[in-house]
Amino acid sequence: MNFFSSTFKLGILGGGQLGKMLLYDTRKFDIYTSVLDSSNEAPSKVACNEFHLGDLMDYDAVYNFGKQVDVLTFEIENVNVNALEALEKEGVKVYPSSKTLKTIQNKGKQKLFYRDHDIPTAEFSRFAYASEILDAINNGGLKFPFVWKSAQFGYDGNGVKIIRTESDLKDLPNVECITEEMIPFKNELAVIVARNSNGEVATYPVVEMEFHPEANQVEYVICPARIDKKVAEKATGIALKVSQAFNHVGLLAVEMFQTKDDEILVNEVAPRPHNSGHHTIESSYTSQFEQHLRAILNLPLGKTDSKVGGIMVNLVGAEGYTGNVVYKNIEDIMKMPGVTPHIYGKKQTRPFRKMGHVTIVNEDLNEARRIAEEVKNTIKVICE
Template sequence: MNYFSSDFKLGILGGGQLGKMLLFDTRKFDIQTYVLDPSNEAPCKIACDKFFKGDLMDFETVYNFGKQVDVLTFEIELVNLAALVKLEEEGLKVYPSPKTLKLIQNKGVQKDFYTEHNIPTASYGRFNNLKSLIVDILDSKTRMPFVWKCTEFGYDGNGVKVIREMADLDELPNVECIAEEMIPFKNELAVIVCRNPSGEIRTYPVVEMEFHPEANQVEYVICPARIDNIVADKARAIALSVSEKFNHVGLLAVEMFQTEDDEIIVNEVAPRPHNSGHYSIEGSYTSQFENHLRAILDLPLGNTDSKVAGIMVNLVGEEGYSGNVVYENIEKILGWNGVTPHIYGKKQTRPFRKMGHVTIVNSDIKEARRIAEDVKNTIRVIA
């Protein structure tokens, strides 16, 4: 197949920032792209070859879009699965496969998959609705504290809550959910795995999420993780095996916990480019986006090693500000060594909205960490 400056068309479901960053690489290789997104202001609208406005959860819309392209991928999991299944049955290359997506979209199904395949994960119970969960608690089968997760449509922290007492249940939606054992952990880690249809497979180095000591919020994604090599090797091996067991094609971001006794357990996965791999644009020989593209087109995978250490800081809308966005002090951080802001292109900010990220690269990880802290304390997303 000739992908380069040809009539070949790659379809992308979703036109957000992940798609936007993927388009840097389709442009670099001059591969034609069609993008479907519900918003006319999608960050992908510019830089794709053809933009389609439409509902990603609507069968007809997704099916008709898929009929126009040669390979179909997605940058968000919340897409109409039945349409993908039909398109794949009709011979379209859909990567990642809807078979994998089906195992991942529902967190209960995902957890069952880990159990069936002996992938280490926290123990859990599955519940069809809030009532059955409450009954289970009252029967003393599910014990507090635990982590409540809705099984579908959760995104970026939405749909996850720590339940310590009955009152914490008061505001939960009455939906299908899981209750997960709370496991004390030293570190939250992630490994991005890349695999193509021919079975070539590579992992990126282990990254570490550094949390704010009080706010319990990820502040920095750090590559490489500042952990023991033995633990890192274990994390990469588990991530590899997760990707293989899913028979996954494309990127799979595997989020894990390093427990207090240095065991690795899988938290959850995302079948696409991931926030924990954004550092790779500046830090790695091949960015996660380029490797996703290579993988779904069954091209050889690129080197996943790092050129230099990389740290990523998210840019989210400051509390108390809504309206036309202003990146306060961005000029200042641009003057610092190895600092690259990525502005996703959302015109309007609101509290906690993901507006961009900043990558800090340096040959010395300690220096990168010092600059990252300065970046975090300097730039503000206001209106």
């Protein structure tokens, strides 16, 4: 198949910010693209060749869309996986595959997969309903505190809760879920692994998620992680092991904990371009988006080294503001050296909504970190 030919068509399920950034790089290669999304205001609508309206969880919408393309990928995990399976049977190349996605979509299955493949991960229990958790506690099978996660559709921090007392249980939705032991970690790390269908594999440098000391929220994604070389090698090795187990095609972002004893435990994975890889647009020889394209089109993978140190800050809606978005002080951050804002194009802001991100690159990572803090303290996502 000639991906640069005029008859080739790449389908993308989801028209959000990840799809939009992926589309920048399809333009570079002049690849014909078609996007399916349920919103007429989808950020990537303007950057694709064809845009189709449809529900990503609807079998017919996904199936009919997929029948019109040569290669199908997705920028969000919440898509109808049965439709993907049917498409694969009929010869459409779906990357990552329905099999990979099925395992990842359900957090219980994902945890079992790690156990089956001897991949280190936090201890866990599975529950068909949240209401069963109390029985487990009463039987002595589960001890406070622990982490509760919805098995499905937990995304971007939704569907995750720390449970410290019985009263924390009462507001949980009564759905399939898992509980995990709380890991007192030193660092949260991530490695993005790319793999094409020839089996060529490339890993990006380990990144570190730096948390706000009080709010317990990720404030900065830092590349490379400020950790021992040995720990970085261990994390990369485990990410590769996860990649081999999935045998995925495309990107796989592997999020991990570095424990107090420098053990590495896999937290969860995403089979697509990932927030922890946004810095690559500016910092790496090959952006994660170009790499995802190379992987799913079975092209040779690009060099994953960093040109310079990179730090990413998410732009989220400030508390107390809901309405037409305004990026206050954006011009002030653009004065700072090596600072590039990425605005996703969502018209409405609300508290904690992801509206964009800012990358800070510098030869000196400490200097980048200093500027990143200045960026964080300067720009505010508010409304008119």
